Amino acid sequence: MMPAEQTLSGATTAPDTSPVLSVEGLTVSVRTEFGLRPLVEDLSFTLNRGETLAIAGESGSGKSITSLAIMGLLPPPAVRVTAGSIRLGQTNLTTASEAQMRRIRGDRIAMIFQEPMTSLNPVLTIGTQLAEAMRAHEPISRQEARSRALAALTAVRLSQPERRLNQYPHELSGGMRQRVMIAMALALRPEVLIADEPTTALDVTVQREVLDLLRDLQRDLGTAIILITHDMGVVAEMADRVIVMKSGRMVEQAPVTTLFQAPAQPYTRDLLAAVPRMGGRTDTPAAISADAVASLSDVVVRFPIKGGLLGRTTLNVHAVEHVSFDIRRGETFALVGESGCGKSTIAKAMVGLVPHQGQITVGGHVLSPRGLDAPRSLRRRVQMVFQDPMAALDPRMRVGDLIAEPLLIHDIGTAADRRARAADLIRRVGLSPDQIDRYPHEFSGGQRQRICIARALALKPDLIIADESVSALDVSVQARVLALLQELQKEMGVAFLFISHDMAVVDSISDRVGVMYLGQIVEMGTRAQVFGDPRHPYTQRLIEAVPVPDPAHQREKTIRLAGDVPSPVHPVGSGPERLILRDVGGGHLVAM
Amino acid sequence: MVYILRRLIQSALILLGVSFITFVLLYVLPADPVRQIAGRAATAETVENIRQQLGLDQPLFVQYGRYLAALAQGDLGRSYLQKTEVAELILSRLPATLQLMAAGIFAELVLGLSMGIAAALMRGRIGDQLLMMTSFVTVSAPQFVVSLLLLYVFAVKLGWFPIGGYGTLAHLVLPAITLGILGSGWYSRMMRSSMIEVLRADYIRTARAKGLGRARVVFRHALPNAILPVIAMIGIDIGIFMGGIVVVESVFGWPGIGQLAWQAIQRVDIPIIMGVTLVSAFAIVLGNLLADLVAPLIDPRIRLR
Numbered sequence: 001m002m003p004a005e006q007t008l009s010g011a012t013t014a015p016d017t018s019p020v021l022s023v024e025g026l027t028v029s030v031r032t033e034f035g036l037r038p039l040v041e042d043l044s045f046t047l048n049r050g051e052t053l054a055i056a057g058e059s060g061s062g063k064s065i066t067s068l069a070i071m072g073l074l075p076p077p078a079v080r081v082t083a084g085s086i087r088l089g090q091t092n093l094t095t096a097s098e099a100q101m102r103r104i105r106g107d108r109i110a111m112i113f114q115e116p117m118t119s120l121n122p123v124l125t126i127g128t129q130l131a132e133a134m135r136a137h138e139p140i141s142r143q144e145a146r147s148r149a150l151a152a153l154t155a156v157r158l159s160q161p162e163r164r165l166n167q168y169p170h171e172l173s174g175g176m177r178q179r180v181m182i183a184m185a186l187a188l189r190p191e192v193l194i195a196d197e198p199t200t201a202l203d204v205t206v207q208r209e210v211l212d213l214l215r216d217l218q219r220d221l222g223t224a225i226i227l228i229t230h231d232m233g234v235v236a237e238m239a240d241r242v243i244v245m246k247s248g249r250m251v252e253q254a255p256v257t258t259l260f261q262a263p264a265q266p267y268t269r270d271l272l273a274a275v276p277r278m279g280g281r282t283d284t285p286a287a288i289s290a291d292a293v294a295s296l297s298d299v300v301v302r303f304p305i306k307g308g309l310l311g312r313t314t315l316n317v318h319a320v321e322h323v324s325f326d327i328r329r330g331e332t333f334a335l336v337g338e339s340g341c342g343k344s345t346i347a348k349a350m351v352g353l354v355p356h357q358g359q360i361t362v363g364g365h366v367l368s369p370r371g372l373d374a375p376r377s378l379r380r381r382v383q384m385v386f387q388d389p390m391a392a393l394d395p396r397m398r399v400g401d402l403i404a405e406p407l408l409i410h411d412i413g414t415a416a417d418r419r420a421r422a423a424d425l426i427r428r429v430g431l432s433p434d435q436i437d438r439y440p441h442e443f444s445g446g447q448r449q450r451i452c453i454a455r456a457l458a459l460k461p462d463l464i465i466a467d468e469s470v471s472a473l474d475v476s477v478q479a480r481v482l483a484l485l486q487e488l489q490k491e492m493g494v495a496f497l498f499i500s501h502d503m504a505v506v507d508s509i510s511d512r513v514g515v516m517y518l519g520q521i522v523e524m525g526t527r528a529q530v531f532g533d534p535r536h537p538y539t540q541r542l543i544e545a546v547p548v549p550d551p552a553h554q555r556e557k558t559i560r561l562a563g564d565v566p567s568p569v570h571p572v573g574s575g576p577e578r579l580i581l582r583d584v585g586g587g588h589l590v591a592m
Numbered sequence: 593m594v595y596i597l598r599r600l601i602q603s604a605l606i607l608l609g610v611s612f613i614t615f616v617l618l619y620v621l622p623a624d625p626v627r628q629i630a631g632r633a634a635t636a637e638t639v640e641n642i643r644q645q646l647g648l649d650q651p652l653f654v655q656y657g658r659y660l661a662a663l664a665q666g667d668l669g670r671s672y673l674q675k676t677e678v679a680e681l682i683l684s685r686l687p688a689t690l691q692l693m694a695a696g697i698f699a700e701l702v703l704g705l706s707m708g709i710a711a712a713l714m715r716g717r718i719g720d721q722l723l724m725m726t727s728f729v730t731v732s733a734p735q736f737v738v739s740l741l742l743l744y745v746f747a748v749k750l751g752w753f754p755i756g757g758y759g760t761l762a763h764l765v766l767p768a769i770t771l772g773i774l775g776s777g778w779y780s781r782m783m784r785s786s787m788i789e790v791l792r793a794d795y796i797r798t799a800r801a802k803g804l805g806r807a808r809v810v811f812r813h814a815l816p817n818a819i820l821p822v823i824a825m826i827g828i829d830i831g832i833f834m835g836g837i838v839v840v841e842s843v844f845g846w847p848g849i850g851q852l853a854w855q856a857i858q859r860v861d862i863p864i865i866m867g868v869t870l871v872s873a874f875a876i877v878l879g880n881l882l883a884d885l886v887a888p889l890i891d892p893r894i895r896l897r
Contacts, residue, residue, distance in 0.1 A: 071801055073800055073801060102804075102805065103803065105802065106801060106802040106804075110801065110802075111801045113797065113801075115794055118793065118794040118795060119794045119795055119797075119798045120795055120798065121795040121798070121813050122817065122891065122892070123816045123817055123891055124812075124813070132802070132804065132812075133802040133803075133804075136802060136804050136805070168893070170893045184798075184802065311598075
């Protein structure tokens with residue numbers, strides 16, 4: 001089975017053996033006050049025609065720097081290529097002049113970036129941005145550029161391409177913008193396309209569509225792709241060959257099947273082991289008490305949009321619609337869904353940060369629907385851990401003070417008590433108590449998230465709301481933080497509301513799951529029910545869309561046009577149709 | 593349209609507030625306008641008579657009420673000393689001030705924006721430092737010093753421009769440049785930081801990745817984005833600008849409302865001070881409204897409601 005696989009992938013990928021791009025001994029360094037520090041060291045690889053080469057690695061591995069070096073877009077003057085060569089055909093890009101590079105960029109090498117939301121100029125229309133890319137390299141008229149722009153938008157399967165030409169980026173969704181970026185990059189049929197985390201910022205179903213699109217376009221145009229990603233699932237689906245990087249150096253280079261089935265290096269093995277996989281859990285859930293620490297009953301959150309002469313409410317954003325669920329003592333309840341589905345708004349309503357209708361009960365107390373005035377005693381029972389640990393910690397406070405601050409606010413214990421408790425909590429989250437007087441910037445991202453968790457634990461809450469708390473972390477760090485959360489839960493009996501867009505992470509940590517779409521819950525049940533037997537079409541689509549970190553995995557392909565997402569904005573007095581959840585057996589609720 | 597209407601109603605309320613505050617401030621001022629009118633030799637009786645005539649013996653709120661009632665009919669009152677309608681005085685001097693304002697704002701934008709863009713593109717290098725040092729000097733230099741210096745060098749010593757007065761384009765150059773230099777410091781600093789931020793943006797990287805030339809990246813992609821906060825600034829700046837105009841008009845003998853206000857303040861001519869204050873306040877409010885109306889033309893994401 002295995003050898004057959006390899007020859008199969010080899011046969012499809014290397015009809016032409018001459019490399020399009022060859023990188024030799026590439027070293028990129030940053031100038032610091034202590035001299036040159038290498039960001040990428042002695043990197044060599046070749047890229048063949050029509051091939052997809054994945055460069056995988058965690059943050060700081062130098063994978064993005066490599067792509068910028070190829071494009072000649074390294075941030076001057078501090079970062080530059082200090083050794084080695086990058087050859088595109090006969091041209092050495094490291095010695096090419098800026099004028100030469102300008103002719104190559106966009107024409108022979110094109111690039112798409114991670115953030116579709118910020119990668120297009122907000123003040124220029126889609127049509128202008130597409131046309132200028134072509135006119136920068138080919139002497140064609142405006143009309144000609146426009147008709148070719150239209151063709152390019154049609155090729156990336158964007159709905160209503162004619163209309164898109166005159167739209168501005170903010171009128172398009174993230175997935176549509178990324179298609180525009182792809183259209184722009186491929187319009188001039190470059191020999192090499194560098195895709196730097198092209199789907200990382202996208203929802204999983206959109207990611208699926210964009211990956212399918214990239215693969216189809218590559219097959220049609222024969223473009224060689226360098227795919228830079230941290231997601232081993234995406235690597236498994238897209239790549240022919242893989243380079244694994246760590247701290248600026250290549251760890252391993254292998255065909256994709258070999259890499260996944262027989263990784264040669266310990267680092268690669270660890271990396272693959274840390275990747276969360278769906279359906280990887282076989283344990284039976286521990287018995288959970290029926291005692292609810294929080295319960296939501298028919299909760300609705302709407303944000304008014306005011307307009308007119310008197311500033312009356314004319315429209316409502318229906319962020320959360322008729323949501324009901326319980327979180328039981330000591331369990332992990334996960335809310336999963338794509339961006340804008342209302343999962344974070346629920347978290348905000350539960351701590352009284354936004355007003356709501358319906359009833360939210362936390363620890364036996366009913367929250368005031370106006371929000372913002374949750375009594376302190378109630379706030380003690382619920383704590384939050386946010387997505388970005390860099391932004392969630394005051395950079396001017398020592399971590400000991402940060403962790404002890406909730407105790408100070410609630411006037412608990414003496415200064416010495418609080419310090420002792422902070423030291424204890426630091427130890428509990430796997431850091432050393434002698435780090436208590438350091439500042440947040442002295443810690444890594446994963447360590448900072450541990451500090452946030454310690455701070456959330458300081459008041460011994462019944463419930464911790466973790467809103468995308470591991471999404472910004474590298475997989476190996478993510479795996480350790482998830483293990484820590486489970487360990488703490490066992491020890492302290494705290495319940496988690498775990499909010500995430502990542503299906504594999506949710507599958508690995510949750511006891512019960514609610515799937516949200518456009519403000520409503522479409523399916524809810526135990527992890528085994530929702531992941532093992534998804535009934536709602538949206539849940540099925542979500543699960544189906546997740547890239548599987550196994551190159552042998554086969555999936556059916558469905559081609560969908562990217563169009564407008566249904567809007568949660570409705571005029572006053574109207575709203576989305578209310579979904580009714582039915583029990584399909586054993587407490588497994590599905591919207592009919 | 594609804595938006596403009598609502599903004600105009602808000603503006604009227606702001607003007608009402610400005611008129612009230614100015615009125616109260618002038619009322620509590622220790623200087624006595626009647627003394628100015630009657631002259632030093634006048635008897636106590638004459639002074640009282642004039643006071644009654646002008647209604648200045650009435651309580652504050654009665655006086656203010658009368659002023660508002662007249663204002664509602666477009667009557668700004670009569671000057672105490674010049675014996676003419678304030679509205680007439682202001683109208684006759686407004687064209688000169690508007691001319692100077694337009695030229696001054698043009699000069700400060702041309703100077704400030706080009707300095708800011710140049711500094712941002714040369715960021716961290718010697719040119720950047722020189723430009724920012726210059727902007728620091730212009731921000732901190734007093735208005736009359738700059739006026740007198742330019743007057744001395746270009747009018748008195750070199751004789752390129754007339755020393756003062758009004759009428760031809762040559763008369764306009766020095767006062768406009770004075771205003772331009774004074775304002776350019778703020779704008780160049782704002783433009784520089786805004787431009788530096790925009791040049792770091794992802795879409796600038798995209799533009800470069802497309803293989804666009806430097807000029808197109810800077811002027812087509814970066815400039816419209818960088819100029820947005822500056823436009824909002826222009827609306828706010830008109831207030832500070834009016835202060836500058838008072839000094840510059842006086843130094844250059846420019847017959848505008850700034851000069852009128854300057855003379856009126858010295859003689860405690862309350863109706864003129866009130867009138868000029870209201871006109872200036874109106875200019876500021878209007879400037880802000882214009883700035884807000886221009887912004888969505890540049891940035892399609894801004895929607896007015």
